[in-house]
Amino acid sequence: MTIFPGRRRAALALALSGVLALTATACGDDGSGGAGGGGTEGSGKGKITFWDNNGGVRTDVWKEIIADFEKANPDIDVEYVGVASKEVQSKYDTAIQGGALPDVGGVGAAMLAGIAAQGALEPLDERLEKSSLFGKLNKGMVESVKAAGGQDKLFTVPTSASNGVLYYRTDLFKAAGLQEPSTWSAFYAAADKLTQKDKNRFGYTIRGGAGSIAQALDAMYGQSGITEFWDGDRTTVNDPKNVAALEKYVSLFKKNTPAADVNNDFTKMVAQWDSGEIGMLNHNLGSYQDHVKALGTEKFRGIPNPTLDNGTRVMVSNPVDGLGLFSSSKNKAAAWKFIEFAASHESNSKWNKSAGAIPANTEAAGDPWLQEAEPTKLAAEVLFSGKASIVQLPYYLPDWNTISKADNEANFQKVLLGSMSAKDFADDLAEQLNEAQAEWKQQQK
Amino acid sequence: MTAAATRTRTAPADGAAPPAAPPEGPGPTAARKRHRAWDEVPRWQIYLPLGVYLVFTLVPFYWILLFAVRPAGSTSLLPWPMTTAHFEKVWTERSFGVFFQNSLLIGIAVLVSTTVVALAGGYALARFDFRIKKGFMLALLCSQFVPGALLLVPLFQIFAELRMINSLGSVIIAETVFQLPLSMILISGFIRNVPPSLEEAAWVDGCSRFTAFRIVVLPLLRPGLVAVGSFAFVHAWNHFLFALMFLSSQSKQTIPVGLNTLMGADSVDLGALAAGGVIAAVPVVIVFAFIQKWLVTGFSAGAVKG
Numbered sequence: 001m002t003i004f005p006g007r008r009r010a011a012l013a014l015a016l017s018g019v020l021a022l023t024a025t026a027c028g029d030d031g032s033g034g035a036g037g038g039g040t041e042g043s044g045k046g047k048i049t050f051w052d053n054n055g056g057v058r059t060d061v062w063k064e065i066i067a068d069f070e071k072a073n074p075d076i077d078v079e080y081v082g083v084a085s086k087e088v089q090s091k092y093d094t095a096i097q098g099g100a101l102p103d104v105g106g107v108g109a110a111m112l113a114g115i116a117a118q119g120a121l122e123p124l125d126e127r128l129e130k131s132s133l134f135g136k137l138n139k140g141m142v143e144s145v146k147a148a149g150g151q152d153k154l155f156t157v158p159t160s161a162s163n164g165v166l167y168y169r170t171d172l173f174k175a176a177g178l179q180e181p182s183t184w185s186a187f188y189a190a191a192d193k194l195t196q197k198d199k200n201r202f203g204y205t206i207r208g209g210a211g212s213i214a215q216a217l218d219a220m221y222g223q224s225g226i227t228e229f230w231d232g233d234r235t236t237v238n239d240p241k242n243v244a245a246l247e248k249y250v251s252l253f254k255k256n257t258p259a260a261d262v263n264n265d266f267t268k269m270v271a272q273w274d275s276g277e278i279g280m281l282n283h284n285l286g287s288y289q290d291h292v293k294a295l296g297t298e299k300f301r302g303i304p305n306p307t308l309d310n311g312t313r314v315m316v317s318n319p320v321d322g323l324g325l326f327s328s329s330k331n332k333a334a335a336w337k338f339i340e341f342a343a344s345h346e347s348n349s350k351w352n353k354s355a356g357a358i359p360a361n362t363e364a365a366g367d368p369w370l371q372e373a374e375p376t377k378l379a380a381e382v383l384f385s386g387k388a389s390i391v392q393l394p395y396y397l398p399d400w401n402t403i404s405k406a407d408n409e410a411n412f413q414k415v416l417l418g419s420m421s422a423k424d425f426a427d428d429l430a431e432q433l434n435e436a437q438a439e440w441k442q443q444q445k
Numbered sequence: 446m447t448a449a450a451t452r453t454r455t456a457p458a459d460g461a462a463p464p465a466a467p468p469e470g471p472g473p474t475a476a477r478k479r480h481r482a483w484d485e486v487p488r489w490q491i492y493l494p495l496g497v498y499l500v501f502t503l504v505p506f507y508w509i510l511l512f513a514v515r516p517a518g519s520t521s522l523l524p525w526p527m528t529t530a531h532f533e534k535v536w537t538e539r540s541f542g543v544f545f546q547n548s549l550l551i552g553i554a555v556l557v558s559t560t561v562v563a564l565a566g567g568y569a570l571a572r573f574d575f576r577i578k579k580g581f582m583l584a585l586l587c588s589q590f591v592p593g594a595l596l597l598v599p600l601f602q603i604f605a606e607l608r609m610i611n612s613l614g615s616v617i618i619a620e621t622v623f624q625l626p627l628s629m630i631l632i633s634g635f636i637r638n639v640p641p642s643l644e645e646a647a648w649v650d651g652c653s654r655f656t657a658f659r660i661v662v663l664p665l666l667r668p669g670l671v672a673v674g675s676f677a678f679v680h681a682w683n684h685f686l687f688a689l690m691f692l693s694s695q696s697k698q699t700i701p702v703g704l705n706t707l708m709g710a711d712s713v714d715l716g717a718l719a720a721g722g723v724i725a726a727v728p729v730v731i732v733f734a735f736i737q738k739w740l741v742t743g744f745s746a747g748a749v750k751g
Contacts, residue, residue, distance in 0.1 A: 286711020
């Protein structure tokens with residue numbers, strides 16, 4: 001027996017209308033222009049939204065800078081949104097596709113090309129030329145972000161740089177009668193001497209999990225002494241010298257490092273170094289404050305990555321952080337004012353002091369605090385003295401983030417575990433990079 | 446829709462009592478034998494595996510508690526001296542107080558909406574026959590294979606059109622929609638276990654279908670509702686992706702998103718992270734402690750009959 005036939009038809013009609021309405025809604029355009037477009041200069045007043053690409057950890061200092069800005073610009077309100085660094089790329093990508101980008105956002109060089117390629121960022125060259133910031137930003141960092149954008153345009157105002165640091169436990173070195181591991185030979189010797197597996201003491205902790213590729217590249221180029229990432233259109237990653245360096249580096253695994261290091265991301269790596277008895281750790285300036293909190297300033301030092309025995313120092317570039325203005329912003333004038341303020345002497349100094357990073361503002365880089373934070377001071381000296389060769393990683397490749405992370409981290413773990421040779425790993429990586437480079441060059445034509 | 450659907454498969458259509466069947470399964474003697482065999486198992490064979498399992502389960506919890514109450518810089522393996530500094534920091538400075546409220550609001554709203562809608566849908570699936578029922582059930586099952594991340598951009602666009610981005614409503618709707626298929630299937634299983642003859646008796650006494658459902662069926666579904674409701678709450682409480690993508694303002698964010706921000710690109714405050722983890726875990730532990738009895742009954746009841 002059929003019951004409520006009329007109602008069933010009505011229900012079906014209602015459901016169908018609902019589906020059609022939702023479909024139409026889903027295919028609509030909210031007018032924000034998705035990736036870009038639709039933005040306006042605005043009045044220079046009102047509310048702007050700022051996404052911090054390292055939310056949480058830097059929230060306090062950003063809130064301080066925003067309070068200063070709002071005091072100096074009472075007509076502008078800044079809404080702070082802290083986004084966790086691990087999720088910021090997907091948050092930007094979704095917002096680009098869905099059309100809900102902020103006015104200003106923190107964009108590191110490693111993700112810059114991908115976002116810029118989608119037309120989401122406003123070129124800032126002209127604004128910078130007319131700004132009080134012109135001539136006050138570190139030229140190397142400006143060039144670095146310009147190159148990273150991949151279109152020979154400035155898509156972010158650089159705010160800070162980091163650098164590879166070798167942290168070592170001065171107390172353990174002293175007890176073992178070891179000198180500072182300033183050369184790769186001294187580094188390997190110390191790793192051996194400090195390892196006492198029966199007492200759960202290790203000479204080094206290797207990064208085998210997330211973020212392992214950049215660290216491995218640092219060790220490869222640092223030991224091989226090769227100073228260029230490209231030889232014509234072919235990468236030097238799989239140069240025999242780099243392969244040999246990688247073999248030596250991964251041989252530390254389990255011999256001088258905990259076996260669990262195969263899954264080490266920076267969190268685990270830093271945590272076990274701060275709480276255990278491990279001699280050395282490679283990381284960047286960002287974790288300096290964590291080490292200070294855990295160990296105080298007396299038990300460790302952070303020095304630039306080791307040199308070759310002849311004193312040659314080669315390091316790979318670290319992504320320069322910066323602030324981007326999104327093309328879809330309805331208030332670009334106010335957004336630019338905020339960027340200018342955040343990159344100014346006082347704010348940039350405040351931010352970098354809190355982060356332990358190298359300021360992009362040259363006036364901020366001259367502030368006294370930089371002389372007191374030893375790893376930052378040494379890193380800045382290495383970076384700007386010209387005494388070290390910096391291998392520029394190809395951040396401009398839109399695929400760089402994928403190649404240097406998801407696509408190859410599992411292979412690096414295989415190399416650590418012995419199921420893949422260092423040569424195969426390097427060849428595979430090189431092939432992907434060469435392809436990405438060729439594709440990028442094709443797009444540039 | 447057909448009235449025939451309201452008839453039970455277990456009770457005869459004419460309402461006559463089924464013939465008495467001989468007792469099935471193990472009788473008292475068999476139970477005694479089984480009990481004796483159980484008693485003969487050496488205790489260590491029971492407690493050793495349980496103990497090992499417990500260690501594996503509890504060590505991470507101990508680690509979290511240790512870091513949460515241990516002062517920064519301490520390497521002690523005991524939570525002494527104890528500090529509440531990390532809790533104070535995450536609750537006030539890192540706005541976990543606000544995140545907690547938002548998560549609670551979302552969790553309760555998802556619990557209520559999922560349970561109510563799943564109850565209605567589950568009742569229809571259990572008691573009515575309709576032309577596309579099998580296809581509908583299949584669609585419900587298949588929807589479980591679609592990861593939320595796949596629908597992220599379309600959902601984002603829909604909510605942007607509806608001006609619901611950065612509104613807790615968007616997360617509540619998305620979570621409810623994703624919870625509904627499984628909840629509906631579970632509830633329909635629970636309802637099938639309630640003999641339709643009970644409802645029919647209430648109809649004979651003059652109750653409407655809804656009143657009969659409310660008075661007769663609903664009380665019998667309590668374990669099932671607890672199972673489905675708690676499942677919906679815990680899932681909504683822990684879910685990260687939709688809250689991350691649909692909510693932007695600091696004042697709208699939830700506990701899982703807040704936890705994630707405690708891990709920076711290059712640095713992490715382990716004390717604060719552990720304290721945040723404890724805050725995130727406490728409501729779930731409390732919920733499970735209270736509902737454990739009904740939860741086990743509920744899931745096993747739903748599992749008996751499809």
